[in-house]
Amino acid sequence: MTPKNNELLFCALGGSGEIGMNVTLYGTAGKWLMVDCGVTFADAGYPGIDLILPDLQFIEDRVDDLVGIVLTHGHEDHIGALPYLAEDLGVPLYATAFTAGLVRGKLEEEGNATRVKLHVVDADKRVDLGPFGVTFVPLSHSIPEANALLIETDGARVFHTGDWKLDQQPLIDKPSTPEQLTAIGDKGIDVLVCDSTNVFNADASGSEASVRQGLIDVVVAAKGRVLVTTFASNAARLHTLGQVARETGRQLCVTGRSLDRILRVAKATGYLRDFPDTIDADAAMKLPANKVMVVATGGQGEPRAALARVAEGTHPISLAKGDTVIFSSKQIPGNEVAIGRIQNILAGKGVEMVTERQAHVHVSGHPGRPELAQMYRWMRPQLLIPVHGEMRHLQEQARFARAEGVPAATVQTDGDVLRLLPGPVAKIGNATVGRLVLDGDIILPADGATINERRKIAVNGQVSVAVAVRDGRLLGRPEVRVQGVPVEEDRAAFIKDTGEAVAAAVKGGKRQGANGSDRLREDVRLAVRRIATRWTGKKPIVDVLLIEV
Secondary structure, eight states: OOOOTTOEEEEEEESBSBSSOOEEEEEETTEEEEEOOOOEEOOTTSTTOOEEEEOOHHHHTTGGGEEEEEOSOOOHHHHTTHHHHHHHHTOOEEEOHHHHHHHHHHHHHHTOGGGSOEEEOOTTOEEEETTEEEEEEEEBOSSTTEEEEEEEETTEEEEEOOSOBOOSSOSSOOOOOHHHHHHHHHTOOSEEEEEOTTTTOSSOOOOGGGHHHHHHHHHHHOOSOEEEEOOTTOHHHHHHHHHHHHHTTOEEEEEOHHHHHHHHHHHHTTOOTTOOOEEOHHHHHHSOGGGEEEEESOTTOOTTSHHHHHHHTOSSSOOOTTOEEEEOSOOOTTOHHHHHHHHHHHHHTTOEEEOTTTSSOOOOSSOOHHHHHHHHHHHOOSEEEEESBOHHHHHHHHHHHHHTTOSOBOOOOTTEEEEEESSSOEEEEEOOOOEEEEETTEEEETTSHHHHHHHHHHHHOEEEEEEEEETTEEOSOOEEEEESOTTGGGHHHHHHHHHHHHHHHHHTOOOOSTTHHHHHHHHHHHHHHHHHHHHHSOOOEEEEEEEEO
């Protein structure tokens, strides 16, 4: 599928019909442009996995026609896959300074920074990449230097918002003014590709500046130690928390690798220069409880993040009855159980908890309906393409946009190849899409043999049997090992019963010829599985090691 000179193609390889793992392709004049390349985070359906990556086979098959990857901002769901996939794509990356600093650090950790070209682009500047002209347009979000992209081709102008919000009192960024955005719309926008995350919110997201007083009120009321957990990338919130610590007379301790990385990159690129000096965890624990405030990662229930370790007592910071934990972040859908587990542990210790439901300690980084409507008025697009959301979010933004006067809105999902221009919009094909998992240092298909085997073992357990035979006769006793099969205190009896079933299977028939060993191995496997099912109702994975002497 090669885009023609007079057409503009669009295809999401991630982020449409799901939240996270954002990857978008634009095609024209035989070339493709990629916007963002993010990850999503694994749930219990992917045992042993932390990161899920997009399957880029569609563009890998056309990599000679890919002119570059342009990055809207530095959140993991927009840049997190780059350390693992960018080198193989072999095209340059383009980002503003803060985002580039985060990407560079991730590439260095992966050891391929010297093999991936990363170009720093000034905001409001245009970059020409083949038939695409791309201008970075600053907007507000919960991370520095979030940018929309004005993508211009021969005969088309697209405004790709990325993640955004409207903030009347931005703390550390300088987003585009209403006049600047109106001027972009005045020149005509054919397509608005827009964030759908908070389309169901009737109210605007609110200004980051408004959170400061809410946090001060909660910290002043706290009698003991205070721990605040927030998204590490929210540099504006870190700025606010630095002010809160200073104004409430508490020394600040920051704990969590991702927080350290954000602080380092922010300071190197001109942000958070007035952030207060911090103390380490040991020094924090020596201070009176009411003289310290800790900022920690883990507000989404991540099991290895700082907050989980604090709750479980495996971190240098400890909390006790009368201390306070402030969740200065939104609960991401799907993380309720993980967050609840940590909150229950903290509650059991007598720790008080404050969330956005009890106090004004968080504002979102995504646009509510009033902000979406304002963007439509500024841009005045002929067509809206909702992205960054599950299907319910995409459909709702399409309905809302039509009600607000946008002439047309098209709902698509990952893998749909759309011809946007010349109109009318049409689906012209399907791209290969899917998920890959990062398993240790190996990238695998998310539903491939390894992960499916792991799921089966997680559900049903495993039985391993070693059998020695000579001329079809059993030598000695079979060795049986059980993992994850629910026999508990009956394990010895189960193993004895299994061994007898194996012996009976070996004696059960003649297995001569080229396939005799395979038939014997299968007979043993089925015999063991029958015993396990009779004992437990489960059908475990059975591995048979056949030793022929």
